[in-house]
Amino acid sequence: xxxxxxxxxxxxxxxxxxxxxxxxxxxxxxxxxxxxxxxxxxxxxxxxxxxxxxxxxxxxxxxxxxxxxxxxxxxxxxxxxxxxxxxxxxxxxxxxxxxxxxxxxxxxxxxxxxxxxxxxxxxxxxxxxxxxxxxxxxxxxxxxxxxxxxxxxxxxxxxxxxxxxxxxxxxxxxxxxxxxxxxxxxxxxxxxxxxxxxxxxxxxxxxxxxxxxxxxxxxxxxxxxxxxxxxxxxxxxxxxxxxxxxxxxxxxxxxxxxxxxxxxxxxxxxxxxxxxxxxxxxxxxxxxxxxxxxxxxxxxxxxxxxxxxxxxxxxxxxxxxxxxxxxxxxx
Numbered sequence: 001x002x003x004x005x006x007x008x009x010x011x012x013x014x015x016x017x018x019x020x021x022x023x024x025x026x027x028x029x030x031x032x033x034x035x036x037x038x039x040x041x042x043x044x045x046x047x048x049x050x051x052x053x054x055x056x057x058x059x060x061x062x063x064x065x066x067x068x069x070x071x072x073x074x075x076x077x078x079x080x081x082x083x084x085x086x087x088x089x090x091x092x093x094x095x096x097x098x099x100x101x102x103x104x105x106x107x108x109x110x111x112x113x114x115x116x117x118x119x120x121x122x123x124x125x126x127x128x129x130x131x132x133x134x135x136x137x138x139x140x141x142x143x144x145x146x147x148x149x150x151x152x153x154x155x156x157x158x159x160x161x162x163x164x165x166x167x168x169x170x171x172x173x174x175x176x177x178x179x180x181x182x183x184x185x186x187x188x189x190x191x192x193x194x195x196x197x198x199x200x201x202x203x204x205x206x207x208x209x210x211x212x213x214x215x216x217x218x219x220x221x222x223x224x225x226x227x228x229x230x231x232x233x234x235x236x237x238x239x240x241x242x243x244x245x246x247x248x249x250x251x252x253x254x255x256x257x258x259x260x261x262x263x264x265x266x267x268x269x270x271x272x273x274x275x276x277x278x279x280x281x282x283x284x285x286x287x288x289x290x291x292x293x294x295x296x297x298x299x300x301x302x303x304x305x306x307x308x309x310x311x312x313x314x315x316x317x318x319x320x321x322x323x324x325x326x327x328x329x330x331x
Contacts, residue, residue, distance in 0.1 A: 013114075014043065016063075016122045017051035018070055018106045020083050021096065023239070023258030026052070027059065027265060028288060032148035033127045034063055039149060048122075051110055053079065055240035058156055071235040073109045076210045096124035097132075134283070141287060150291045153265040155247035156240075162248075164232060166202035166225075171246045171263070173206040173254035174218040178279035180255045182218070186275055189305055190218050193253070193273075198225040204249065206242050206259070210235055256280075256302045261288055267297040275305040 016034060019026055034050075037043065048064040050057070057067035071079060086100045087093065096103075103123065111119050130147060133139045158165065174190045176182035197203050202225045209230040233241045243262065246252055252263035252270045257280075260272035274280070285302055292300040303311070 012047075013049055013116050013119045014047055014122050015049050015051055015107050015110055015119050017124065018103055018110075019052040019056075019096070019124060020070065020079075020086075020102075024261050024284070025095075025258075026056070027258065027261045028284065028291070029131060029144070029148070030124055030127055031059055031063070032150045033131075034060075034122070035149040035151065036147050037122065038063055049110065049114070049119075051106060053239075054235065055237040058240055058243055059153060061154075062151065068110045068113065069236050070106060073106065073113070076235045095128055097128050098125055099123055135281065137283070141283070141290070144287065150294065152267060152295050152297060153243075153262075155266055156244045158244055158248045161229075161232060161241065161244055164229065165204060165245065165248070166227065169202040169204045169227070169249055170197055171204050171206060171249035171252045171254075171268075172197070173242070173252075173259045175255050175257075176218060177255055177257055179257060179274040179276055181276060186305070187218060189273070189308075194226060195223065197253070198223045201225070201250075202227060204229060204245055206245060206254075208233055208238050208242075210238070256285075260300070260302065264288075264292040264295070264298040264300045267295070269299045271299075271301045271303065273303050273305055273308075277304055 019030060038045075038048070045064045046066070049066045049068055050060045050064055051068050051070060052060070053070040055069065057069070060067060074082065082102050086102045089100065090098065099121075107119070107121055110116075127147075131144055134141060134143045172194065174180070174194075176186075180186055194203060194205075203223075204227045207228060207230055229241065229245065242259070243266070246259070246263050246268055247266045249263075249268055252260070252268050254260060254272055256272040256274040260270050263270040288300060292298065
């Protein structure tokens with residue numbers, strides 16, 4: 001609270017960020033924390049400059065319209081390499097727990113690009129060092145709730161994207177992660193799930209043309225009703241494009257993680273999957289359940305793959321159609 005109050009007292013531009021990592025933490029913790037900080041400190045919108053990556057500006061519009069994309073300052077490969085070096089210097093810690101040399105360099109580049117003299121920063125380490133007591137299970141979830149304002153994200157119009165999409169569709173984003181590792185069993189499940197979905201619906205697969213972090217997209221399945229959109233994205237617009245497409249979908253499915261939070265923030269019913277429950281903290285899932293239930297807009301259903309067959313049995317179904325190896329593209 002003292003830091004937020006000090007920022008409000010100084011008539012200087014405030015660079016908010018930079019944010020360089022997981023969309024899940026950005027959506028579930030960082031943006032709600034900033035929403036609280038702006039209200040508590042009476043920070044002015046024109047004083048704030050959000051710095052993130054990949055076209056995340058729409059997620060921050062209720063905070064400020066001033067946004068600077070890191071990928072306008074660095075190539076995709078350079079950003080990924082520099083960010084990986086930052087993580088290595090932090091002994092493998094991905095989180096923004098400290099202000100790194102790369103953080104300072106980004107702030108300087110933004111300051112120079114915008115012709116600013118002196119600036120202050122509101123860095124994610126402030127939020128991480130506050131909430132770590134909850135993540136370490138030393139305090140209850142009420143700590144996060146006391147310093148967060150959760151609000152739905154507005155759906156964005158498809159605009160020119162509509163000409164490239166079916167009239168009605170399900171959005172899907174399956175990527176390899178510690179929660180859903182890249183192995184033969186998981187690849188077969190994803191292929192079968194997409195094949196089953198395309199029996200009754202068009203599916204828009206949100207694979208990206210570039211790799212921005214440690215998460216790699218699972219390969220597509222050949223099917224007439226499966227649509228890919230890599231050609232509609234650039235490094236600086238990929239998150240905005242995906243946000244628009246998810247907002248226009250009738251449902252979302254994919255890997256449990258960041259994008260499975262984005263969809264219910266947009267009011268889209270979501271079913272996501274994981275196969276390695278020991279790879280993530282269930283308190284994040286619990287918080288997400290509480291937040292999305294409070295919105296009363298969309299269902300949020302994360303499922304362990306081992307439970308899927310039980311659910312099918314309960315619904316009077318046996319198994320999904322098996323996918324032939326020739327139908328899987330790129331693997």
